[in-house]
Amino acid sequence: MTVDVDRLTTVIEDFNTIFIRLPSVQRFNFSTLSVLHTLGRSGPLRLTDLLSTEQLKQPALTSLVGKLEQDGLIARRPDPTDGRAMLLSLTKEGREIVRSRHANRVAELTRLVDQLTDDERAVLAGSMQVLTRLTEIATEDA
Template identity: 80%
Template sequence: MSALDVDRLTTVIEDFNTIFIRLPSVRRLNFSALSVLHTLDRNGPLRLTALLATEQLKQPALTSLVAKLEQDGLLQRDPDPTDGRASLLSLTADGRQLVHSRHANRVAELTALVDRLTPAERAVLAGSIDVLHRLTELAEDPR
């Protein structure tokens, strides 16, 4: 078995991400806005401080972005039941619809690309799903 070329893997992932994030979508938003929406969709209501830990933005920029997304009707603030001074941010129905529509659109676009692979290439890709998921889990582990 050959050694894993992590440098090449990194380049391939970067190139794939560049293509993937640019797949046609139902609504164009900047990467930071999409990241916040996807984080709230996956993790449920969060405080702004919890979002700061996941997003690569400084507090003033994130506060401004959250205000814009709230103004656009994509997220809402509700009182934190454990601390009346704090708010929890969550997606509105429109925000959830946007995230789910983008996901469905990407599934369709990626399916069209995957269909162009050979059966052997599709099998390799299928075998990679669990490994990529595991890498994501490891990256989220604070160790």
Template identity: 90%
Template sequence: MTDELDVDRLTTVIEDFNTIFIRLPSVRRFNFSTLSVLHTLGRRGPLRLTDLLATEQLKQPALTSLVAKLEQDGLIQRRPDPTDGRAMLLSLTRTGREIVRSRHANRVKRLTDLVDQLTPVERAVLAGSVHVLTRLTEIAAEDRQ
């Protein structure tokens, strides 16, 4: 199925792009795990800790500790799950949402600056790839379930 696609090269290109793209200058420095949790809660939250555990590459004790630190730092909050009073939902605070929004805005600006340097043909190819990348993300999410 992948005869016409060099998946090894595609993987390397994605890794190289991510290396450049995820390392944005920021007023506040956060480690990758912190940013991943904030991003996940920004996109999919509120979530239970067990649901968050399924999306993050951390063991439960490490994630529990990270969540406690983020709560102490005022970036996330806990509230009772309305469907199960014994469980808690994690969500971003206003400050947490602002960090996620600011990083997204920085990425949009950075990518806009890069895309503006492409030729019209290259921009058209890139525009056509948005659907394919979205579809790959959906397939990966389905595989996790």
């Protein structure tokens, strides 16, 4: 079976546009949310590791990390494997933002999924496995 990758790309882009804008209690810019979510899933990380996942240059990321630290959302601590390096991790407040946004998205996406037919929900359920596999492949390639 041939996959229309151009159409798939457009569909994913359109869905992402809706998904990232699902209502939330707290509003943050995309870069802030990306850093918080990355640290929530993969942290603690060094700044250099975070650079590889974010679409920011080092000066911009360094500035953003400083602001997030000042706002009490992330903390720095020495890397136990290299005393010269620092590890970034979410604070309790940072974890709460990530948790709250996830819960809000689950609620909003549930409302949308409930409007699908049973057949559409079955296709969507199968799609999760495929999207998970694509994510794994992309991670392995990186």
